[in-house]
Structure formats: C-alpha cells, structure tokens
Amino acid sequence: MPQFFMNKRLVILLVGIILLVALIGFSLRERDSLSWPEQFIKDTAGFVQTIVAKPAHFVAGFVDNVQDLSRTYEENERLKSRLDEYAQLKVDVERLKQENEELKKILEKEKDLASYKSREASVIARSHDLWNDSLIIDKGEIHGIKKNMAVITADGMIGKIKSVGKTTSTVQLLTTEERTNKIHVSIQGEEPIYGIVEGYDEKQQMLLVKQIPSDKEVEQGMTVMTSGLGGVYPKGLSIGEVVKVEADQYGLTKTAYVKPAANFYSFEHVIVVERMMDQPTDIDESEDGQ
Amino acid sequence: MNKNWLIPIFTIIFFGIESNFTNFFPSFLFSENWVFVPRFLLIFFLLQAIYYDEKSAYIYSFVMGLVVDIVFVDILGVHLFWYPATVYVISKIMKSVHPYFIIVTIVSLFGITIFDFGIYAFYYALQITDQSVQSFVSERLFPTLIMNFTFYVIVFYPLRNYFKKIKKQRDEEKGMFQT
Numbered sequence: 001m002p003q004f005f006m007n008k009r010l011v012i013l014l015v016g017i018i019l020l021v022a023l024i025g026f027s028l029r030e031r032d033s034l035s036w037p038e039q040f041i042k043d044t045a046g047f048v049q050t051i052v053a054k055p056a057h058f059v060a061g062f063v064d065n066v067q068d069l070s071r072t073y074e075e076n077e078r079l080k081s082r083l084d085e086y087a088q089l090k091v092d093v094e095r096l097k098q099e100n101e102e103l104k105k106i107l108e109k110e111k112d113l114a115s116y117k118s119r120e121a122s123v124i125a126r127s128h129d130l131w132n133d134s135l136i137i138d139k140g141e142i143h144g145i146k147k148n149m150a151v152i153t154a155d156g157m158i159g160k161i162k163s164v165g166k167t168t169s170t171v172q173l174l175t176t177e178e179r180t181n182k183i184h185v186s187i188q189g190e191e192p193i194y195g196i197v198e199g200y201d202e203k204q205q206m207l208l209v210k211q212i213p214s215d216k217e218v219e220q221g222m223t224v225m226t227s228g229l230g231g232v233y234p235k236g237l238s239i240g241e242v243v244k245v246e247a248d249q250y251g252l253t254k255t256a257y258v259k260p261a262a263n264f265y266s267f268e269h270v271i272v273v274e275r276m277m278d279q280p281t282d283i284d285e286s287e288d289g290q
Numbered sequence: 291m292n293k294n295w296l297i298p299i300f301t302i303i304f305f306g307i308e309s310n311f312t313n314f315f316p317s318f319l320f321s322e323n324w325v326f327v328p329r330f331l332l333i334f335f336l337l338q339a340i341y342y343d344e345k346s347a348y349i350y351s352f353v354m355g356l357v358v359d360i361v362f363v364d365i366l367g368v369h370l371f372w373y374p375a376t377v378y379v380i381s382k383i384m385k386s387v388h389p390y391f392i393i394v395t396i397v398s399l400f401g402i403t404i405f406d407f408g409i410y411a412f413y414y415a416l417q418i419t420d421q422s423v424q425s426f427v428s429e430r431l432f433p434t435l436i437m438n439f440t441f442y443v444i445v446f447y448p449l450r451n452y453f454k455k456i457k458k459q460r461d462e463e464k465g466m467f468q469t
Contacts, residue, residue: 020367020370020371023366023367023370024365024366024367024368024416026366027364027365027366027367028365028416038360041356041357041360041361042360042361045305045309045357045360045361046361048302048305048306048309049306049309049310051306052303052306052307052309052310053309053310056310056313056314060314123313124309124310125309125310125313125361125362126309126310126312126313127312127362127363128308128309128311128312128327128328128329128358128362129325129327129409129430131413131418131419132362132363132364132413132418134362135313136309136361136362162364163364170364202323202421203323205322265316265317265318266313266314266316267313
C-alpha cells in the first residue's frame with residue numbers, strides 16, 4: 001500500500017479525475033442563476049468578445065450591403081408587384097388594431113397573451129461546436145434581461161435566455177438538443193392545432209413538433225407560432241412552416257417537421273422579448289422552458 | 291526587451307476570434323451539414339508547448355479551458371480537462387521526434403483530432419449529442435481539420451519565430467544569472 005501512495009503521478013491523476021467528475025456533476029445540476037465568479041468571467045470575456053465582434057459586424061454589414069445592391073433590380077420588381085396588395089393590407093391592419101383596442105377597452109383588459117416588451121441586443125459570440133448551440137448577447141441583468149425570456153429575430157423565434165450575467169447573457173437556440181427545450185406551439189389551420197416543439201433534426205435541419213392529436217389535419221405550408229399557453233413565452237412569435245407530417249410510432253399522435261422561419265447561420269442583432277402577461281406560479285410544471 | 295507579455299495578448303485575441311468565428315464563417319458555402327469548429331487557441335497552446343515552454347502552456351491552457359467552459363459550455367471540466375491533456379500528449383510525442391515543419395504539422399493535427407474526439411466523448415457521455423461516430427468524423431472532424439490546417443499554415447511561421455525568440459531570450463537570461 002505505501003508503494004501505491006509513493007507513485008506521485010498516479011495519485012495526482014486519480015485526484016484529478018475525482019475532481020473532474022465532481023466539477024462536472026456540480027455544474028450539470030439545474031441552477032437558477034450563475035455564481036458570481038462565473039458572472040464575472042462571463043462579463044469580462046464579453047468585453048473582449050465585443051471588441052472583436054464590432055468590426056466583424058461592420059464587415060459583415062458591408063458585404064450584405066454590396067450583395068443587396070447587386071440584387072436591387074430583381075427585388076424592386078418583386079416589391080412593385082406586391083405594393084398594391086400592401087396598401088390594402090395596411091388599411092386592414094390599422095382597422096383591426098383599432099377595433100381590437102376598442103374591444104379591449106370595453107372589456108377593461110390591458111394585457112393579453114400576445115403582448116410583450118422587447119429589447120434590442122447585439123450578438124457578441126457564438127459557441128464553437130454547435131452541439132450546445134448558444135449565443136452570447138451584450139445585454140444582461142442591468143438591462144432587465146431575465147432567465148427564460150424568448151429571443152427572436154425579425155424572421156422568427158430563435159431561442160430563449162439560458163443564463164444571465166450582469167452585462168451579458170447566454171441564449172440557448174432552438175436547434176440545441178436538450179430535453180428542457182420545449183415550446184408549446186399552435187399550428188394555424190382553420191382552428192389552432194396545438195403541439196410541442198421537442199428536438200431538432202440535424203440532418204434535415206428541421207424542428208420536430210410532437211404530440212399533435214392524430215385526428216387533426218395538419219397540412220404542408222401551415223404556419224407554426226408560439227401559443228402562449230405554455231406560460232413562459234408570449235403568443236404569436238413565429239416559429240416556422242410545416243414541411244411534412246408523420247404519424248408517430250404507435251399512431252396515437254403526429255409529428256410535424258417544421259422549417260424554422262429564422263435563419264440560424266448567422267446572427268447580428270436579436271430582440272429579447274418579455275411576456276407581459278403574468279407567468280403561472282407553478283412554472284416548473286409548465287411546458288415552455290423548464 | 292522581454293516580449294513575454296505578448297503571450298496573454300495573443301491568447302485574448304485568439305479567444306475573441308474564436309468566439310466570433312462560428313457566427314460569421316459562411317459554412318453553407320461548402321456543405322449544409324459540415325461544421326467547422328475553430329481550434330485556434332489549441333493550436334496556439336500546442337505551438338507554445340513545442341517551441342517555448344511546456345509549463346506555461348499548461349497554465350494558459352488550463353485557465354483558458356476554464357474560461358471557455360464557463361462562457362460557452364456551462365459544464366465545467368470539458369475544455370478544462372482536454373486542453374491541458376492534449377498539450378501533455380503532444381509534448382510527450384514531440385520529445386521523441388524532430389521538430390520539422392511536416393512533423394509538427396502532422397502532430398498538431400493529431401492533437402486537434404484527440405481534442406475533438408475527447409470533447410465528443412464527453413458530450414456523448416453527458417447525452418448532449420447522440421451523433422454517431424461515422425457522421426462525427428465525416429461532418430465535423432474533417433471540415434474542422436481542413437479549416438484549422440489553413441489557419442495553422444497562416445500562423446505557423448510568425449508564431450514559431452516569436453516563441454523561438456522569447457525562448458532564446460529566456461535561456462540567455464538564465465545563463466546570465468548562473469554565471
């Protein structure tokens with residue numbers, strides 16, 4: 001036995017492995033907030049990342065502008081053809097908005113599931129390996145960001161806030177394969193059909209919407225948006241479009257393959273969305289997020 | 291003049307580039323399923339261990355592993371373990387071979403392979419990914435190796451010259467104290 005302890009290298013290795021396992025176990029458990037050393041390191045790293053991100057955004061923006069220029073003619077033609085439609089649509093939207101507000105006033109109802117408050121943020125980093133795909137944005141606790149807020153781009157929803165530091169926060173993308181990544185959605189048919197986003201098909205690059213009742217007709221091309229019923233996200237954030245539908249293993253429910261509305265290749269600016277409606281207190285049992 | 295202070299600066303710069311790389315690299319130009327993972331910090335640590343000083347490479351790789359874990363992974367111990375482990379294996383291998391460019395290149399790419407497989411093994415064990423080994427090799431490892439090789443070729447000579455220079459300086463200073 002003493003000989004065993006004489007072998008210094010072996011002891012160091014063993015202690016190291018034990019510490020490593022303990023560390024992984026410690027950090028794997030569900031945590032409500034980050035410890036202050038973690039926050040400090042994140043914020044400091046965020047400062048460095050911002051310095052690199054700013055010029056990168058500038059160059060990327062310039063390239064985009066040049067690409068836009070080369071496509072101007074084509075786009076202009078297309079836009080012209082939609083312009084007439086647009087004028088009518090705008091009038092309709094204004095009218096409906098007004099009507100909606102008036103009706104709400106009559107009911108004395110200020111907030112509904114769809115109302116939200118939005119905050120702009122810039123992306124300053126993205127995880128290297130896309131296994132736990134996450135973004136880091138330059139807004140944190142002092143800007144009012146909280147855990148589990150939804151994050152969207154102009155095209156649609158991209159994820160949720162996973163953890164918050166003082167001046168930075170981490171966004172977990174929808175494409176991450178994690179069991180806690182569930183969103184209650186509605187598919188816009190003649191009447192809304194409810195399902196839950198559960199997982200991402202990496203090969204086909206599509207989101208899986210599961211637990212759709214098998215007697216509901218889901219068709220290709222239907223739009224999918226958050227339902228607001230999960231208790232965390234506001235209603236009406238665009239998720240994507242149904243591409244195909246499959247019956248699940250036992251034929252009790254259906255699974256829809258949904259092409260995300262947002263582009264997941266590259267992000268520059270995102271919008272963090274805060275739900276105005278109160279969250280249910282037993283948040284742990286709701287579907288969204290937790 | 292002692293130029294040791296450039297090492298932390300380089301580390302910070304490579305960290306910043308690595309953080310923003312995935313967001314801006316147009317990987318869809320090559321193939322939709324390919325994933326290019328930047329391993330610039332690892333290349334830097336390997337060259338540091340080979341041409342300058344093993345011990346300082348351990349310290350830097352350990353600290354940066356911790357930072358990367360906290361900032362990106364939220365699971366402490368993944369990069370924290372594999373950065374120093376890879377540096378250890380590679381510097382052991384380099385002790386028995388000559389540091390020609392070709393050999394150092396092959397050994398460094400081997401180091402990236404070890405590192406990527408190690409991270410993959412951890413993630414697989416923790417059930418963060420369920421990718422098969424075949425698709426991991428064809429969709430992640432090869433693109434990653436190709437991309438990092440390009441980067442490696444660009445930075446190899448400047449970094450090697452820099453590390454050799456500060457090593458020479460350090461040895462001279464040591465010699466001065468001894469006499």
